[in-house]
Amino acid sequence: MDDLFRPPAATWHRLSPSYLKLKYLMIAITWPFLGAAVVVPLVLLDMSWWWAPLVAFLVLWAWRFLRAPRVFRRWGYAETDDDVYLTRGLLWRELTCVPYGRMQLVNVSSGPIERQFGLASVELVTSSTSGTIMIPGLARTDAVNLRDRLIERGELLQAGI
Amino acid sequence: MRATPEATAYTQAVATVPEPVVLLRKEIEHPHPLTGIARSWIAVFGLILVFGRDIAERGFESIKEMGPFMWIILGLVLAVVLFNLVWGIIEWRTTTFIADDEEFRIERDFLSRDSSRISYAKIQSVDIERSLPARLLGLSSVTIDVGGAGGKKLEFLAKQRAEVLRDQLLARMRGLTTAATTDDDGTAVVTAPPAVPPHTVVRVSPVTLVKGVLISSFLPWLLGALAFLVGMLWLGEGFTIAGLGAVVFGVGGYLWAQIVSNWNFHLDKVPDGLHMTRGLFTTQSQSLRADRIQAVSIHQDYLQRLTGLYRVRVTVLGLHGGEGGAQTSGTVLPYGTRDDVTRVLGAFWPGINLDAIPLHGQPSRARWLTPLGFKRHLWGADDQTVVAHHGWLDHTITLVPHRRMQSLGISQGPWQRKLNLATVALHTTDGPVSLSLYHLDASDARGFFDAQRERACAARNDTAEPGYLAALPAPAADEFISRP
16 A cells, blocks of 8 residues: 555554455356347447457456456545545545535445445545545444444534535 | 524514514505517517618618518517516416515416425525616516526516515515514514615726726637638638637627626625626526525636636526526626625625635646646635645636535545555535646545534534634624614
8 A cells, every 4th residue: 555545543444355246247147248248239230250259358357357457445434533535546546535524424335236245335425526535345233333334423523605 | 584683683673673663464465567569579679689680781771682571570579578468467467475474486378387385594696687677667587596406586576575575585584583572571563675786896897898808818818700701801811700600799799698687786784694796788687695605706717817807606506507607607797806706705705815715735646637727726725714725727716614514525536546645525516616636645545634624513513603614794683773
């Protein structure tokens, strides 16, 4: 972890390892659709070079699989006395710091696939769109506990806009 | 709402005024009886605009050509006018509103029964709009903005009632209300907000306005349009009504809108904050609370550098865009000199001094990413505000007070990583102004990030509005007592 994106405290909290499995599954399911959408029409139209996009697609697909764990490891969040920190991104890296007092509401959501993996996402909404952050891939109990902690801290430190 | 020390001082000063005035009993009011007529008037005006253009373009011949068709159109016009008249009368009879110490409530009881109660604390701004037809009848409409969805419009009120209502709502919202203050002997005294004469902060003269509109990035468009018209006349080819219309309405429309909507623009300081008034035909009056202003941008485009004029825009909670849409929304000074800018800034943030904030540049390797604007990318922070300068041709200065910062972000793209640079963004509530410090040295960026987090945290925890962010300077007590 480089110095620019160092955690405010000792370490970053990481996402649940199940989230990486979910990501693998999503890549495995969604990318063949994309590939098929390009390759199948070419085959039907009897294009002789249909294999070229197929190869490109397979390379890209493999690359996504190889990259997934590195992207996963870039995710991290931390709670301090006054703020929540979130860092993410491999190529385009980001670090966001949201004060508890600025949170308008905290959502916990869990889609059907996330539920299969026992995961949930926590979304922190502030009155600024760019300051609204989402922490995905937390174990469900962790997510609920995090939300309760955030709301508790938020009520204590609520600041007027 | 938190009672600021100023507000307390204010109410105490007010309480010493000898005659306590009791305002507003539980009184149910209707909109103005002329509402129906005003509505049909507006319909007539709209139709005149639509058909008038046609007639002006093609002459009265076009009417004769229509023949029996004309009667159908005339019938439709009458139907629209009648419908609006009836609708307006129904609205006048079925709409009621109550504005007293406890509540502000608007009720409509026609077909469905709606009752909306607006908490005084939630009111962000109250705007009065007077379109030309309404103005001829001496009427105004009042829009109450509550920030986000759920704003309410009251149509129509007599001009004076609208102004009184606005002042009452704003006074309650600010908390320096007609609320009861307890006397020394325990009796409640109800006091009205004192009528302090408004003081004009800045006024845009017609000369400045025309200069500002013409000598700006709009000029190339204007010249292009003129060249096009001249070319068409010269060659005598491609001269079509449609082409002419597109050019005249496109360029002329912008020119017209800018001049008409910003005509006689003035910003006034009143007890409740600031009022902006503008417009030639439709006078628009907007209220602005200094403590709602989140961020400010001072902009000068490449041709305005010749005239030395600036435009000031703000991100503010609960300011209506008005008819000009994005162009006027958040604009608190359409065209003004550097002195005007200083006065406007001083009106909402007294004591701010832009020149006193030390500025830093980007490291020289950032030239790879911003070869042209490099010299103009400056940033700085003092104990109240973060300031950023941007722009190669157009110059922009952006300000965000620490107290108004929502959250904070760092981002770094692949090229920035190669050069060991990073961008810091200060997030404020959504609006026309955003502030980013581009391409700082990575360790400087993180240093600024951590320091700024501390500063914003301290500013939030300071319960009093710090320094120049105080919404209003405490009024001198004798100012009210010596009032006739």
